[in-house]
Amino acid sequence: MSAYRIGIVGLGKIAQDQHVPVIAADPDFDLVAVASQRAMRAPGVSRAFTDWRDLLADPDVDAVAICTPPGVRHQIASAALDAGKHVLLEKPPAATLSELVDLERRAAEAGRVVFTTWHSQYNRGVEEARLRLAGQRLRALQVTWKEDVRRWHPGQAWIWEAGGFGVFDPGINALSIVTRIAPEPIFVRSATLETPENAQAPIAATLELAAGRAGERLGAVFDWRQTGPQTWDIDIETEAGAKLALRHGGSRLEVDGTVVVDEPAHEYEGIYRRFAELLRDGSSQVDAAPLRLVADAFMVARRTATERFDP
Amino acid sequence: MSAYRIGIVGLGKIAQDQHVPVIAADPDFDLVAVASQRAMRAPGVSRAFTDWRDLLADPDVDAVAICTPPGVRHQIASAALDAGKHVLLEKPPAATLSELVDLERRAAEAGRVVFTTWHSQYNRGVEEARLRLAGQRLRALQVTWKEDVRRWHPGQAWIWEAGGFGVFDPGINALSIVTRIAPEPIFVRSATLETPENAQAPIAATLELAAGRAGERLGAVFDWRQTGPQTWDIDIETEAGAKLALRHGGSRLEVDGTVVVDEPAHEYEGIYRRFAELLRDGSSQVDAAPLRLVADAFMVARRTATERFDP
Numbered sequence: 001m002s003a004y005r006i007g008i009v010g011l012g013k014i015a016q017d018q019h020v021p022v023i024a025a026d027p028d029f030d031l032v033a034v035a036s037q038r039a040m041r042a043p044g045v046s047r048a049f050t051d052w053r054d055l056l057a058d059p060d061v062d063a064v065a066i067c068t069p070p071g072v073r074h075q076i077a078s079a080a081l082d083a084g085k086h087v088l089l090e091k092p093p094a095a096t097l098s099e100l101v102d103l104e105r106r107a108a109e110a111g112r113v114v115f116t117t118w119h120s121q122y123n124r125g126v127e128e129a130r131l132r133l134a135g136q137r138l139r140a141l142q143v144t145w146k147e148d149v150r151r152w153h154p155g156q157a158w159i160w161e162a163g164g165f166g167v168f169d170p171g172i173n174a175l176s177i178v179t180r181i182a183p184e185p186i187f188v189r190s191a192t193l194e195t196p197e198n199a200q201a202p203i204a205a206t207l208e209l210a211a212g213r214a215g216e217r218l219g220a221v222f223d224w225r226q227t228g229p230q231t232w233d234i235d236i237e238t239e240a241g242a243k244l245a246l247r248h249g250g251s252r253l254e255v256d257g258t259v260v261v262d263e264p265a266h267e268y269e270g271i272y273r274r275f276a277e278l279l280r281d282g283s284s285q286v287d288a289a290p291l292r293l294v295a296d297a298f299m300v301a302r303r304t305a306t307e308r309f310d311p
Numbered sequence: 312m313s314a315y316r317i318g319i320v321g322l323g324k325i326a327q328d329q330h331v332p333v334i335a336a337d338p339d340f341d342l343v344a345v346a347s348q349r350a351m352r353a354p355g356v357s358r359a360f361t362d363w364r365d366l367l368a369d370p371d372v373d374a375v376a377i378c379t380p381p382g383v384r385h386q387i388a389s390a391a392l393d394a395g396k397h398v399l400l401e402k403p404p405a406a407t408l409s410e411l412v413d414l415e416r417r418a419a420e421a422g423r424v425v426f427t428t429w430h431s432q433y434n435r436g437v438e439e440a441r442l443r444l445a446g447q448r449l450r451a452l453q454v455t456w457k458e459d460v461r462r463w464h465p466g467q468a469w470i471w472e473a474g475g476f477g478v479f480d481p482g483i484n485a486l487s488i489v490t491r492i493a494p495e496p497i498f499v500r501s502a503t504l505e506t507p508e509n510a511q512a513p514i515a516a517t518l519e520l521a522a523g524r525a526g527e528r529l530g531a532v533f534d535w536r537q538t539g540p541q542t543w544d545i546d547i548e549t550e551a552g553a554k555l556a557l558r559h560g561g562s563r564l565e566v567d568g569t570v571v572v573d574e575p576a577h578e579y580e581g582i583y584r585r586f587a588e589l590l591r592d593g594s595s596q597v598d599a600a601p602l603r604l605v606a607d608a609f610m611v612a613r614r615t616a617t618e619r620f621d622p
Contacts, residue, residue, distance in 0.1 A: 074498075074523075078523065095611060096498060096499055096607035096610065096611060097408065097603050097606060097607055098496065098497070098498050098499065098600070098603050098604060098607050099498055101496075101603070102496045102498070102523065105496075162501065162502075162611055162612055162613035162614075163501065163610070163611035163612075185409065185412075185413045185416075186409070187385070187407060187409050187410055187413070188407055188409065190473065190474065191473075195614075200613050200614065212385075212389065212413065289409070292408050292409050292412070292606075293409060294610065295603075295606035295607060295609070295610045296407035296408055296409050296606060298606070298609040298610040298612075299407065299408075299474070299605065299606045299609040299610075300406065300407060300473055301474075301609075302473035302511050303473075303506075303511065303614070
């Protein structure tokens with residue numbers, strides 16, 4: 001079978017670091033076109049547009065990977081579905097939940113595939129944790145997600161604006177792991193957001209979570225002010241007494257103190273493997289749960305102002 | 312056919328003003344039990360519990376109407392479904408979207424009916440507006456929802472706390488009308504929330520809305536500081552040039568300046584008529600769109616602090 005012909009819309013850091021090389025190495029896909037407002041190019045790709053509408057008009061493109069900032073994803077994805085293209089959405093898949101629900105409906109009506117990629121779900125430690133937690137009940141779960149925003153988001157002003165997600169930009173990765181591995185639905189009970197006085201988006205957040213029953217201790221702490229070593233950990237205890245620890249964003253899994261998975265992240269390889277499966281099956285995969293928890297957190301949150309932060 | 316035997320959980324203002332008398336007048340329902348933490352009673356109802364768990368254990372109750380504050384609705388509704396009861400949820404149906412999605416799934420698994428009631432949708436003017444807008448496109452839509460919080464929520468401290476919705480408590484009524492009558496999906500593009508410095512929930516909100524295309528002018532203004540005459544208006548213009556105006560929360564509809572519907576609100580009569588239909592059919596009705604727009608607004612909002620407000 002011939003490869004799927006794919007175009008990338010938005011050639012920012014994540015597209016260049018991950019999508020371009022991973023597609024190049026994947027026999028299921030040919031990267032045939034890119035669209036970049038700033039007229040960036042990708043190596044070996046002859047068709048480079050500055051307007052994504054021109055890419056969508058190209059009949060030799062079967063599918064598009066949308067790697068722009070989230071605010072414009074719904075507009076581009078809607079137009080792509082209208083143009084008969086399949087759609088892969090970088091995370092977070094849309095600026096709002098209503099947009100995401102709309103894309104799911106439109107894809108079904110158009111008979112096209114839409115795929116919400118949550119890259120952190122594709123670590124092997126995450127899948128192993130999911131299998132081990134299946135059928136169990138949670139006694140405790142603690143997310144600790146602390147990183148240095150200046151290191152990971154240099155010069156990105158939009159993350160500090162209203163609608164820019166703030167520390168939930170990395171935090172949603174943790175939530176996408178939690179919703180993937182948890183054997184029960186997860187809810188936000190309460191939240192505290194700390195927002196610098198010169199920003200609109202939070203720099204830190206503390207979430208009290210629940211799995212729908214009384215007595216568990218579930219929570220998350222997100223912080224963007226951590227210099228030095230970076231922390232992306234999830235610690236879990238089941239009612240049966242097993243202790244699982246996901247480290248380094250899910251690439252390492254320890255069970256009762258013993259390392260059972262420890263391998264480099266191949267998140268985007270897993271994403272494109274899954275996208276090829278969905279395209280072969282003609283089925284969409286829309287996982288709204290991580291974005292829903294973020295919206296819930298914003299809705300129930302107590303807010304505090306914190307000191308000015310210069311990015 | 313004999314009437315459905317219903318119990319009310321939570322005997323606050325809305326239960327006493329609306330649910331109790333409307334059920335009493337509806338031949339499809341018998342009000343057989345109430346549960347009230349404060350040991351309130353309803354006229355003619357012999358079984359009065361202080362703990363809702365005792366009401367749910369009563370085998371002579373087929374269905375429950377949950378009229379508590381939203382924070383505890385998911386817990387009570389989950390237990391009701393586990394006990395084999397059908398569930399009617401006052402608005403807003405849950406504290407978070409994740410809770411609402413969970414209730415929909417649980418009801419399907421339990422083979423029971425869950426019904427999210429958005430009372431403002433049951434005005435005849437709203438239904439008439441929906442029919443007239445079907446197949447049209449919107450050029451403009453403006454919601455103006457301004458009321459006096461001291462008059463409508465005397466002594467309710469929880470509305471000012473985190474998770475208490477603030478001015479979205481009435482605002483969600485407007486949004487439930489908009490999502491009901493709009494011929495296209497509605498999105499929140501941006502929002503500004505004004506929160507008193509001594510509160511966590513907004514006292515006023517301005518929303519820029521969209522129907523998924525460029526060029527329309529859609530918006531909403533919610534304000535809880537309006538003394539004197541109260542305003543619950545929605546003004547609409549279609550691309551074909553028709554002008555619709557819903558006044559008084561949807562009980563009056565004007566089309567191109569002519570009053571076409573003007574009758575007293577019979578919102579709760581409509582709710583219980585619909586609930587009886589759903590029970591006969593064995594189908595649930597879960598409309599998450601209004602709560603989703605609220606969560607979206609909180610997620611994308613710009614926030615400003617405003618002067619202290621003493622409720």
